[in-house]
Amino acid sequence: MNTPEYPFNNSYIEVDREVLRNNARYLQANLNEGVRTMAVVKADAYGHGAAEVCRTVGRFYDRFAVANVTEAVELRKSGVTHPILVFGVPTSRMAKAYKEFDLTAVISANDHFELLEPGTTCHVEIDTGMGRLGMSVNRLEELRDKVDAFSGGEKKLHIEGIMTHFATADEKDTRYIEHQKEQIGRLRSVFNNVLPVHAANSAASLAHPDTHFDMVRHGIALYGYDPSPDPGTGLHPAMKWKSSVAQCKKIRKGESISYGATWQAPEDGYYAVVPAGYADGYRRNLSGMMPVLIEGNWYRQVGRVTMDYVMIWLGKDAHEPGTEVLLMGGERNHAGLWAEAMDTIPYEICCGIHPKVPRKMV
The missing domain is CATH 2.40.37.10 (Lyase, Ornithine Decarboxylase; Chain A, domain 1)
Structure with missing residues (x-):
């Protein structure tokens, strides 16, 4: 007979640290040389416990990403010191929190440039075909001018990267991801490759190495599930x-x-x-x-x-x-x-x- 460690709970979750680390090692081994890494720990690390996941795999990742400011602040209060990117849409109510807790904002609309406090670190999100958040890929020159305007002067923001997201990286049909890659090529050209670009999620990281660009974002794969069109065997559920x-x-x-x-x-x-x-x-x-x-x-x-x-x-x-x-x-x-x-x-x-x-x- 085994007695659970949680005597007052009817059930409990165990997350294997070494399995997480092995998944991280496998994912790192499948990256192009020099590519930086971001671990996505939103939704409490997909239910695995965000703070402990960060502590467990922190040495493998350059930064973490969460869905909203609340999640990011909780990680800061738990002792996480890595850079944290907040995917969610910034509002005036939360604008001060980015600087107070050293968080990186995502600018996904024009008004966010004015909304964020000067000195805030941020990435600019461009919609290359996901159809969710992000500024139009058809207005890249206008956006470049906006970025230039907010890269100096009293309203200066610390704009350190450009991001986008693939809609079909986990599908066998590659036509749409090829379309998105063309759009990313356009934006890199317009911005003269000055700002680092990240686009690849778990599936793209594993199945489309030409999308690694400057950084990749590992989410579900870190926890042991391969979402690529032809899953391999190097990942294990934690x-x-x-x-x-x-x-x-x-x-x-x-x-x-x-x-x-x-x-x-x-x-x-x-x-x-x-x-x-x-x-x-x-x-x-x-x-x-x-x-x-x-x-x-x-x-x-x-x-x-x-x-x-x-x-x-x-x-x-x-x-x-x-x-x-x-x-x-x-x-x-x-x-x-x-x-x-x-x-x-x-x-x-x-x-x-x-x-x-x-x-x-x-």
Whole structure:
């Protein structure tokens, strides 16, 4: 019997430090020489625990990136000293925070030049085809003049780079990324290659080395999931979600389990009740789809996932209350396989585990 380290929690997340480091090493080895690196730790490092991820892989990365100022300030208060790029749209309310906490802003609209306080470090975002944030690639000369105007004088900003984002780097069809690369070539020409450019996300970093430019941004790949069109084998999931048997119960052939009575026991046997459900992030539409690992054996999750519990068919086996259950993270049930079963992406699975589920590096 294994006793979880979190005695008052029904389930918990373990993140393997060495797996993270090995993923970082693999990603670094696949970079062009001289390319700088940024680790994307937004959304609490995709659910892995941002502060601890930063401490774990900091020596591999030149800077970190987050979604908003709140995330960045939390990292600063936790002791993170690397440069931090904030992807989100700056507002007047948060303008002072960039300088106060030594954060790098992203200018994605013309009014941001005036909004930011003089001396603020920033990158300029250009929309080359993502269709989300960023200034139009069709107004590059005007933008260059704006950058020049704010690179000196009383309103001087510390503009240190240009960024854009690929929309289809994880697709086999490369036509659209080729279109975006053409647009990036135009912007580099207009800016005379003076400002460093970064565009490559995890997929582009792995599958399109000609997009590395001056810096790459590693997100989902750092956590062990290869989003490139032809995934390799050099990355491994760092996250494991564990719980324990709450009760082990007998069941007779033909008796049902959970809401809707959608599953009936094929024979007399046992089932385990495990305290994790859709309130914790175990998706209800995964009902009956993913196995769990208990004492070296794989068992089916059966019946509908409920708010606080899942049920596991054990057959003739019986396991004591308190026995560890691997809900997610093994070779047959990691977040990538959950995503395939749900027709989604591992980002959503990892980010979707509720913050109340404690995380710990091991």
